[in-house]
Amino acid sequence: MRVLLVEPYYGGSHRAWADGYAENSAHDVTLVTHEARFWKWRMHGAHLTLALDAEETLDAQPDVVLASSMMNVTAFAGAARHSLGGAPIAVYLHESQFAYPLSPLDRPDQTYPMINWSSAATADLAIFNSEFHRSLFFKEAERFLRQFPDHPHGALVRDVEDRSIVLPVGVDLGRIAVIPQPGRDDVPLILWNQRWEHDKGPDEFVELIESLIAKGIDFTVAVVGERFVSAPESFDRLPGLLGDRLVAHGFLPDDEYVGILRRADIVVSTAHHEFFGIAVVEAMAAGAFPVLPNRLVYPDRIPEPHQNRCLYEDHEDMAEKVEWAIDHRERAAEIAAELATTVQKYDWSTVAPAYDAVLEDLVRSRAVDQ
DSSP states (O other), X not given: OEEEEEEEXXXXXXXXXXXXXXXXXXXXXXXXXXXXXXXXXXHHHHHHHHHHHHHHHOSSOOSEEEEESSSOHHHHHHHTHHHHTTOOEEEEESOOSTTOOOOTTOOOOSHHHHHHHHHHHHSSEEEESOHHHXXXXXXXXXXXXXXXXXXXXXXXXXXXXXXXXXXXXXXXXGGGOOOOOSOSSSSOEEEEXXXXXXXXXXXXXXXXXXXXXXXXXXXXXXXXXXXXXXXXGGGGGHHHHHGGGEEEEEOOOHHHHHHHHHHOSEEEOOOSOOSSOHHHHHHHHTTOEEEEESSTTHHHHSOHHHXXXXXXXXXXXXXXXXXXXXXXXXHHHHHHHHHHHHTGGGBHHHHHHHHHHHHHHHHHHHHHHO
């Protein structure tokens, strides 16, 4: 089966997703992509240039299209109609602009939630990366669509929800070589491994580190992840705060990043916005003890028996859970080793066949309808 995968924002987790599926699928997957920059322009204009790229790249019409939601999928379907030949389209929603926490530099803008909504409504199948994301999307879509004056879309929400599913982001966990060991270094290593942007709560993490330092606790820190032009200023204080205890700071090549994952005793998230959490899954697979907010998608990542130990309610609770993991390293490592097994289901070896089956069913359904 010929699959056209369209990724307008080919970088970071989006690139890992596209490459991971292409490399692990049993089907013939052709990628058409744009660079990972200017996300607002991608949402507005990528459909035209990607449609042209698809026409030039394809040597035969695809059987199915898998399109990332970082563009106007409705407009792409129209612009690429001749080269697609009526192939069904599945849209994969890595993220959406519903309930996205705005940065101090942004103002509310209805444009991007509307693009997300129309993309999901136009596609033959809307795929979400978590049940948390799927539920939030349709709840917020109903609220969002009530504000418009006539010809309401609200009646469509249930129909689109009925033809939506959840498929996790595949993660290359094989490269991490899961070998959890208590006390990997003499001093416990705390890891923060997210995008360096405001929605990941960098200020809260720095506050955590300051509180641990004030208590005289012995630890080291790695703060790694993709850094953008608007990187959080609070992270610039970490070298001065930590000195030699800051073992990594910034973006790392993958081999060095995996090395940090294997060394980490504790992984902390302070995110205010997370629909899947690839970075946390990677750290858990490597055997790090997770300290995560009791919100967003994170309760789905931690089995109920360990939620009281791993999920925090506020800053004080987060600090207490990190301190517990430092003071009880052997027990924390035992829990981490157990949790490492629970995230193996996100490896591409399991996820790619599920994607294949879903797209095969979509093609069969279209053939029956015709």
